[in-house]
Amino acid sequence: MKRKLAENWKRIEQRVHDACTRADRDPSKVTIVAVTKYATLDIVRALVDIGITDLGESRVQEFTKRAAAANEWLRRRSGSGETTQRPRWHMVGHLQRNKVKPLLPWVDVIHSVDSLRLAEDIDAGSAKLDRVTPILLQINITGQSSQHGVAVAAITHLVEQILTLKNIEVRGLMGIGPLTEDPDESRYAFGRIRELFDEIVALRACGPNFTDLSLGMSNDFEYAIEFGATYVRIGSALLEGIDVGKEPVSAG
Numbered sequence: 001m002k003r004k005l006a007e008n009w010k011r012i013e014q015r016v017h018d019a020c021t022r023a024d025r026d027p028s029k030v031t032i033v034a035v036t037k038y039a040t041l042d043i044v045r046a047l048v049d050i051g052i053t054d055l056g057e058s059r060v061q062e063f064t065k066r067a068a069a070a071n072e073w074l075r076r077r078s079g080s081g082e083t084t085q086r087p088r089w090h091m092v093g094h095l096q097r098n099k100v101k102p103l104l105p106w107v108d109v110i111h112s113v114d115s116l117r118l119a120e121d122i123d124a125g126s127a128k129l130d131r132v133t134p135i136l137l138q139i140n141i142t143g144q145s146s147q148h149g150v151a152v153a154a155i156t157h158l159v160e161q162i163l164t165l166k167n168i169e170v171r172g173l174m175g176i177g178p179l180t181e182d183p184d185e186s187r188y189a190f191g192r193i194r195e196l197f198d199e200i201v202a203l204r205a206c207g208p209n210f211t212d213l214s215l216g217m218s219n220d221f222e223y224a225i226e227f228g229a230t231y232v233r234i235g236s237a238l239l240e241g242i243d244v245g246k247e248p249v250s251a252g
């Protein structure tokens with residue numbers, strides 16, 4: 001399983017690299033987040049062993065369990081003299097306000113902030129932990145009510161409001177592309193979000209570290225890279241040909 005996983009990872013890295021070449025972009029500016037929501041704990045362990053540095057989860061309960069387990073493996077390993085970098089953990093799924101407190105001690109970047117009240121809770125919790133939490137604002141690009149995310153028309157004002165909070169830093173925008181096989185539909189959605197990102201920067205509505213675009217999943221990440229994605233979130237493509245022993249859970 002580990003060898004297959006390493007092969008899949010290499011192939012995804014190569015595809016990211018090729019997409020960057022076509023878009024005339026530097027591949028080191030695109031971070032692949034390995035989304036582990038379909039994976040078992042064994043697979044997460046193999047990912048950490050392979051040396052994957054950015055891991056993502058979509059549900060808080062799984063998130064804290066896995067991040068804690070990974071820390072423990074690494075702690076034991078460093079006891080035996082090996083040093084492996086601690087992975088960064090990304091929260092990519094919908095976040096409820098009552099789950100902020102258990103999440104915060106473990107999370108490195110929250111991709112899915114979609115309201116001022118949620119941002120305020122993250123700010124208050126981060127103040128208690130004496131840290132500044134990096135976040136992205138999730139945009140509802142397609143405008144469908146089934147999608148989470150801030151409405152396009154509300155985003156600039158929300159960025160400005162969050163700027164006043166001291167323990168949270170808005171690093172950019174996140175979007176989930178439309179469920180489609182049509183590349184033009186994906187490109188249209190990613191293009192819209194890129195325009196929005198550029199508008200916010202041009203208006204100086206954001207701080208200096210507003211630099212990230214989290215766009216693209218297994219089926220559309222190459223299009224997202226064309227429009228400037230700095231994070232791509234890859235789940236199912238990583239697990240191709242690996243028996244995960246359970247049905248995939250739905251996007252959270």
Ligand SMILES: *Cc1c(COP(=O)(O)O)cnc(C)c1O
Pocket residue numbers: 035037058092093176217218219233234235236237251252
């Ligand atoms: C599951 C999930 C992913 C990964 O999706 P794949 O299509 O399996 O690559 C990325 N982002 C979010 C928000 C998810 O919930």
